Amino acid sequence: MFKPSLVPHTLLLAGGIVLTVAVLVASETGNIRLRESYTDVIRSQRVQTELAALNSELVNAEAGQRGFLITGKESYLEPYYKALPRINELMAQIRADYAQDRDGLRMFGDTSRLISSKLNEMALTLVYGKRDLEVALDLVRTDYGKQTMDNARRDLENLLAREAGSVSHRLEGADRNVQLSRYGIALLTAINIMLLVAIGLGHARRLSQAEAERSQLEEEGVRLDRKVRARTRQLSALAGHLQRVTEDEKTRLARELHDELGAILTAIKLDLHWVRRRVQDTQPEAAEKLSRVMLHVDQGIQIKRRLIEDLRPTVLLNLGLRAALCQLVEDVGTRNNWETEVRVPEDLPPLRDDAAIALYRIVQESLTNASKYSEARHVRVWLDFTTTQLTLTVRDDGKGMPPDFDAGSTSGHHGLLGMEQRVTALGGSMRIDSSPSSGVSIRVEVPLTASVLAPAEVPESET
Ligand SMILES: Nc1ncnc2c1ncn2[C@@H]1O[C@H](COP(=O)(O)OP(=O)(O)OP(=O)(O)O)[C@@H](O)[C@H]1O
Numbered sequence: 001m002f003k004p005s006l007v008p009h010t011l012l013l014a015g016g017i018v019l020t021v022a023v024l025v026a027s028e029t030g031n032i033r034l035r036e037s038y039t040d041v042i043r044s045q046r047v048q049t050e051l052a053a054l055n056s057e058l059v060n061a062e063a064g065q066r067g068f069l070i071t072g073k074e075s076y077l078e079p080y081y082k083a084l085p086r087i088n089e090l091m092a093q094i095r096a097d098y099a100q101d102r103d104g105l106r107m108f109g110d111t112s113r114l115i116s117s118k119l120n121e122m123a124l125t126l127v128y129g130k131r132d133l134e135v136a137l138d139l140v141r142t143d144y145g146k147q148t149m150d151n152a153r154r155d156l157e158n159l160l161a162r163e164a165g166s167v168s169h170r171l172e173g174a175d176r177n178v179q180l181s182r183y184g185i186a187l188l189t190a191i192n193i194m195l196l197v198a199i200g201l202g203h204a205r206r207l208s209q210a211e212a213e214r215s216q217l218e219e220e221g222v223r224l225d226r227k228v229r230a231r232t233r234q235l236s237a238l239a240g241h242l243q244r245v246t247e248d249e250k251t252r253l254a255r256e257l258h259d260e261l262g263a264i265l266t267a268i269k270l271d272l273h274w275v276r277r278r279v280q281d282t283q284p285e286a287a288e289k290l291s292r293v294m295l296h297v298d299q300g301i302q303i304k305r306r307l308i309e310d311l312r313p314t315v316l317l318n319l320g321l322r323a324a325l326c327q328l329v330e331d332v333g334t335r336n337n338w339e340t341e342v343r344v345p346e347d348l349p350p351l352r353d354d355a356a357i358a359l360y361r362i363v364q365e366s367l368t369n370a371s372k373y374s375e376a377r378h379v380r381v382w383l384d385f386t387t388t389q390l391t392l393t394v395r396d397d398g399k400g401m402p403p404d405f406d407a408g409s410t411s412g413h414h415g416l417l418g419m420e421q422r423v424t425a426l427g428g429s430m431r432i433d434s435s436p437s438s439g440v441s442i443r444v445e446v447p448l449t450a451s452v453l454a455p456a457e458v459p460e461s462e463t
């Protein structure tokens with residue numbers, strides 16, 4: 001499923017993500033605990049303030065009670081009356097603050113009972129005191145009030161100490177959480193840096209691998225291109241060589257046919273002529289037979305001439321390319337009932353034999369194709385030249401190449417390919433234009449170089 005090289009990276013990434021999430025969760029939990037700790041600390045400090053205030057209000061109330069009992073003046077009761085609502089209010093606040101703290105609530109419950117009983121004792125002494133101070137003082141002297149007050153204050157001191165302890169405990173915990181959070185963030189940063197480095201290194205490695213593969217492919221492409229070019233050159237050279245060999249062979253065959261077969265046929269014809277003269281009077285029937293044989297020999301000589309002409313157009317060799325092309329176009333045009341047009345300059349530069357034969361064969365194959373496929377009515381052959389180049393155009397007004405014609409496919413079709421090879425061997429180029437409305441046009445351009453021009457015509461710079 002995964003590419004092998006990607007597996008470690010994917011694992012690394014997945015591991016990194018899991019670790020990051022874990023550290024984030026731990027850090028968030030720590031933060032929540034930290035917030036809780038701070039809330040507790042604030043509550044604890046508030047409770048401490050309230051406990052201290054309660055303590056001092058109790059002292060105020062007791063001081064008011066004592067002042068009144070000692071002096072008998074009601075004005076000394078002012079702090080007592082002020083302290084009472086404040087004490088109730090503070091006790092309610094402290095109870096509310098201990099709502100979430102069961103132990104605290106229980107402990108404060110005990111303290112509250114002591115405070116209530118102290119307040120009752122004070123209220124009682126004051127009720128008695130207003131009637132008879134001595135009775136009230138006797139009540140005070142029982143020490144019950146002092147003990148209750150001492151116990152209440154001790155409880156308040158304990159509660160204060162408990163809150164102070166809880167504050168420092170909470171602060172220590174908060175400190176630990178902050179520390180843990182810092183470690184978590186440091187760990188997260190380290191993991192992220194490691195991941196980034198690992199991913200960066202992997203990416204760089206993949207990039208350099210891709211670069212190496214690309215340059216390897218490029219080299220391979222260049223090597224293949226060079227090989228294909230070399231092979232194409234070799235094949236072109238081979239095709240050129242084969243065409244030359246074929247032309248040489250045709251020339252040799254034409255010469256053999258002309259010299260050997262021609263001589264024999266001519267000798268036979270002469271001898272037959274001689275024999276017929278001798279037997280003409282004595283054996284007229286035999287003379288008649290001989291005349292028929294001589295007719296057959298004449299046909300044989302005609303066939304031999306045509307064969308020789310096809311193999312090696314004598315008019316091309318004897319009268320040159322212009323005359324040969326004119327004759328060829330006229331012959332083929334007459335056979336196909338075409339209107340023909342030949343335009344070849346009279347001052348055509350003399351060409352090498354193989355160049356002239358190549359151009360002749362190209363026209364020959366183009367005309368053969370036109371007669372086989374084009375259904376044309378008008379065919380024209382133009383040959384033109386400049387100082388550097390020769391241009392040959394064969395054009396018909398037929399139906400054009402088949403729409404599905406594939407110039408690359410050569411199976412069973414060698415005419416156009418042979419033409420192209422001949423042009424390549426001359427160092428030139430060939431272009432085929434075709435459309436159903438304007439037929440087929442074949443345009444060949446050949447540079448006038450040493451391999452094309454007859455030796456006397458080659459400019460000095462080219463020899
Ligand atoms: N003048 C033309 N008009 C219409 N179609 C043409 C013309 N010349 C060539 N073609 C088409 O191009 C094809 C290839 O021609 P090419 O000369 O290469 O092969 P061929 O004539 O079929 O066979 P070969 O020349 O080897 O005997 C032909 O089969 C024909 O369909």
Ligand SMILES: [Mg+2]
Nearest residue numbers: 365369415416
């Ligand atoms: Mg052909």
